[in-house]
Amino acid sequence: MEIQPTMPSTKGPAELFTGDVWFDVIAAPRPEPSRMRVNMVRFAPCARTAWHTHAVGQTLHVLEGTGLVQARGGDVVVMRPGDTVYTPPGEWHWHGAATDHFMSHLAMWEGTGDAEVPETEWGEHVTEEEYRGQAVART
Template sequence: MRIVRTSERGPVDQRTTVTGQVWFEPVLPTTDDATIASVTFAPGARTFWHEHERGQILHVVTGRGLVCSDGGEPQIIRAGDIVWVPAGERHWHGAAPDSVMTHLAISLGVTRWAEEVA
């Protein structure tokens, strides 16, 4: 068992992996190859393209956003929705143009970042 105190959580600098204003709050430092963070996106902000070695779970806590797999169309996600992104699936996610969105992101394994979404 491990208890993570607030004082153990440090800031995360993600300026090279997002477009727009995004606030990352680590919930649990990387433990057993799992990283958990609360991520808040300003309207229209989003991640760059990326993929996860063992997948990612997104739990939308507030607001409305978009998630998109490479080659697909952006899908609307809302508070209460859960998104499972399989291992190796290239994707992006972020807030809708007219809404702030916060999600809990559980990333499994290494995250491989790519280019900004066009």
Template sequence: MKTSTLTLTAILTLACAGSALAEGMQVSRNGSREGFIGSGEHFTGTAYVEPLFAANDPFRSNGGEVTFLPGARSNWHTHPAGQVIVVTGGTGWVQEEGGRKVVMQAGDVIWTPPGVRHWHGATDTTAVTHIAVQQFKDGENVIWGEPVSDEQYAGGTE
């Protein structure tokens, strides 16, 4: 009888714990998140942004999928707590201020440390899609700068 009581208690505990976890989880279905064309204030060309997840306490990061059409790019910017980019399709470029453009392709992962000024986007002939994840620090996850000039964009690559 003692074993049966312990087994029943364990099953009830697991069942309750499982339902508590299930009630707390959130599923964001593909196609349910409203995307938008990135603002001309922060992008040159066409960049389609689909938010993937928001910073929900205690998780202080957010993420989005961005598709840059050929020639499109972000402005120069920094991230107070850094950024990770996972390239999921196509070929693009990323550049740290003072450095050379670097080709990024599907499967590449780019880590940009906090405060490093950079830009990223498509090449002049190919589109690129990436997932960008950045953490908030003091309420900010990105600090935007000026557009990347056509001359800067056309500069050399590694």
């Protein structure tokens, strides 16, 4: 067993995020065969990721607040505490806070196990038009 030292919170870089985003690394890459990564991510209102995709998929679990998530070509969907969202490998998507709420989630994904294959590919920033698209609440 190994207790990991607490790492300081990191501000999300402007190249990858719009608005104020902070994350804490909970599980970083470990020696093989483990490839698990987990971050606690906190979004201020209107803050969001850029479009991105994960080679092995990603799972988000909302802890607090109200968030938004969208797969390219799909509806903007509202996320609430307790919701778990899975994006399959290669699916372009973004996620962030609603316009009037903070939102925190756990972001969980795996590395590829191949140094030549990036685990996350980042694209362009989400436009205001995309972000403010009509959100669809789930029933």
